[in-house]
Amino acid sequence: MKRLLSALFALSAFLSAFLIAVPLLVGGLASPAGAHPMSTSAVLLDIGDDRVEGEVQLPVDRLAVAVDRDLTRDSVLGADRAFLKKYTAAHISAVGDEDRAWTVTLGTGSVRTIDGTPHLVYPLEIRPPDGRVTDFVLRYDVIVEELLTHQIIATVRHDFDRGILKAGDARTLGIFDYTTKSLEVPAGGGSWLRGFAATAGLGIEHIGEGADHLLFLLMLLIPAPLVATGGRWRSAPSVRRAVGRVVHVVTAFAVGHSLTLALAAAGVLHLPSRPVETLIALSIAVSAVHAVRPLVARGEALIAGGFGLVHGLAFASLIGDLGLDRGSLVTTLLGFNLGIELTQLLVVALMMPSLVVLARTAVYPAFRVVVAVVGLVFSVSWILERAALVPSDPFEGIQTWLVEHPLLVAATVAVLAVVARRTAPRTSADAHDGL
Structure with missing residues (x-):
C-alpha cells in the first residue's frame, strides 16, 4: 500500500507541474487584440x-x-x-x-x-x-x-x-x-498540431475554470475510496480497490461526455443551453446525495456515465461557438477531449491520495458529509439561478475563489489527511464509515 500511495503522490506532483506549464505554453501562442478605437x-x-x-x-x-x-x-x-x-x-x-x-x-x-x-x-x-x-x-x-x-x-x-x-x-x-x-x-504557414494544442488548451481551460464540472467530479471522488454495503458506506478493503473505483468513475464520465460531445459537435444533437446547464447543476445535487448515502451500489460510475452525457452537450456548445469547419472537427474533438481528460486526471491526482488516506481515519465520515452538503447547497443555488427562479447565485464569489486556488484546496485536504492519519487512525479497514 505504501508503494501505491507513493506512486499516487508522485503522479500528483507531475500533473501539478503539467497544469502550470500547459496554460503558459498555450497562452504564449497568441497576443490578444482589443476593441478598435472610436471612428476607426x-x-x-x-x-x-x-x-x-x-x-x-x-x-x-x-x-x-x-x-x-x-x-x-x-x-x-x-x-x-x-x-x-x-x-x-x-x-x-x-x-x-x-x-x-x-x-x-x-x-x-x-x-x-x-x-x-x-x-x-x-x-x-x-x-x-x-x-x-x-x-x-x-x-x-x-x-x-x-x-x-x-x-x-x-x-x-x-x-x-x-x-x-x-x-x-x-x-x-x-x-x-x-x-x-x-x-x-x-x-x-500553420499546422494542425498548433490547432490541436490550442483546442487541448481550451479543454483544460474550460474544465479548470468550470466550477460546476469540477464540483461534479469532486462529488464523485468523495465516495470512491469507500464501498456501499447494506445501504451504508464502509471503507474499501484495500487501496487497490479504491483506485479501481476511481478508474471506473473517470472512465464512465469520459465515455459519457465524449459520446454526446461528438454527436452534438457533428450537428446530430442539439439542446438549448439553459436546460443543459440546469441538468448539470442537478447532476451535482444527485452526486452529492449519493456521497452522503449510497443511492445504488457502485452508483458513482452510473451517475458519472449518465450525467456525463449531459456535460458533453455543454462542452459541445463551446466548440460550436468556435465556428470550425468540418475539416478540423475531428482534430478539434480529439484535442478538446484530451484537455478535458488531462485536467480530470490532474484533479484525481491532486485529491485522491489525500482522500484515500482520509478514508482510513475516523475523520472521514464527517469530512465526507460536510463536503457533500456544501456541494448540494451550491448545486441547488445553480439550479434556481439557471432555471431563472432567482436573479443571481449568492455563492458565486466563494465558488470563483475555490476555482482560482485549486492547489491551495488540494494542499489543505492533504494537510488534513496527514493530521488525521496521525491523530485519528481507524483500527480496522472494515470499520463502519457512518451514513
Whole structure:
C-alpha cells in the first residue's frame, strides 16, 4: 500500500507541474487584440482551408466624409445602399501567389453600434482560385483613400492552424492608413498540431475554470475510496480497490461526455443551453446525495456515465461557438477531449491520495458529509439561478475563489489527511464509515 500511495503522490506532483506549464505554453501562442478605437474601421478575418471569411466595419460618420454624402443609419441601408456596397467592394482586393487575383465578395450590409459609434458592417468572403488558402496580400483603402487621417485595423480572429480559436486569441495583423494600403496575411504557414494544442488548451481551460464540472467530479471522488454495503458506506478493503473505483468513475464520465460531445459537435444533437446547464447543476445535487448515502451500489460510475452525457452537450456548445469547419472537427474533438481528460486526471491526482488516506481515519465520515452538503447547497443555488427562479447565485464569489486556488484546496485536504492519519487512525479497514 505504501508503494501505491507513493506512486499516487508522485503522479500528483507531475500533473501539478503539467497544469502550470500547459496554460503558459498555450497562452504564449497568441497576443490578444482589443476593441478598435472610436471612428476607426476594422477588417476581421476568419481563415479556413478553402476560403477566408469575416467582416468589414465602417464608421458611418467617417464614411460620410469619404464619399461626400450625408449618411444616416437609415440611408446607408436605404437610398445609399447600392452605392455604398459598390464603393466598398471597389476598394478591397486580394492577390495570392504570382499575383493571381482572389475573388472578394461582400454580403448584405447591416448597421451595428461599435464603441458607441454606428458602423456599416459587411460580411466578407475571400476565395482563392484553386480553392486552397495560402499566404496572400490584402489590399484595402476604403475611406482612407479620401480621408487621409483615417486608420483601419486588420485582425485575424480565427485561424485553426495557427491556434487562433476565440476572441482572446485574436491577433492584430496590421493597420491600413494613407501610407499602407496592403498587408500580407500569413494564412498558409500553420499546422494542425498548433490547432490541436490550442483546442487541448481550451479543454483544460474550460474544465479548470468550470466550477460546476469540477464540483461534479469532486462529488464523485468523495465516495470512491469507500464501498456501499447494506445501504451504508464502509471503507474499501484495500487501496487497490479504491483506485479501481476511481478508474471506473473517470472512465464512465469520459465515455459519457465524449459520446454526446461528438454527436452534438457533428450537428446530430442539439439542446438549448439553459436546460443543459440546469441538468448539470442537478447532476451535482444527485452526486452529492449519493456521497452522503449510497443511492445504488457502485452508483458513482452510473451517475458519472449518465450525467456525463449531459456535460458533453455543454462542452459541445463551446466548440460550436468556435465556428470550425468540418475539416478540423475531428482534430478539434480529439484535442478538446484530451484537455478535458488531462485536467480530470490532474484533479484525481491532486485529491485522491489525500482522500484515500482520509478514508482510513475516523475523520472521514464527517469530512465526507460536510463536503457533500456544501456541494448540494451550491448545486441547488445553480439550479434556481439557471432555471431563472432567482436573479443571481449568492455563492458565486466563494465558488470563483475555490476555482482560482485549486492547489491551495488540494494542499489543505492533504494537510488534513496527514493530521488525521496521525491523530485519528481507524483500527480496522472494515470499520463502519457512518451514513
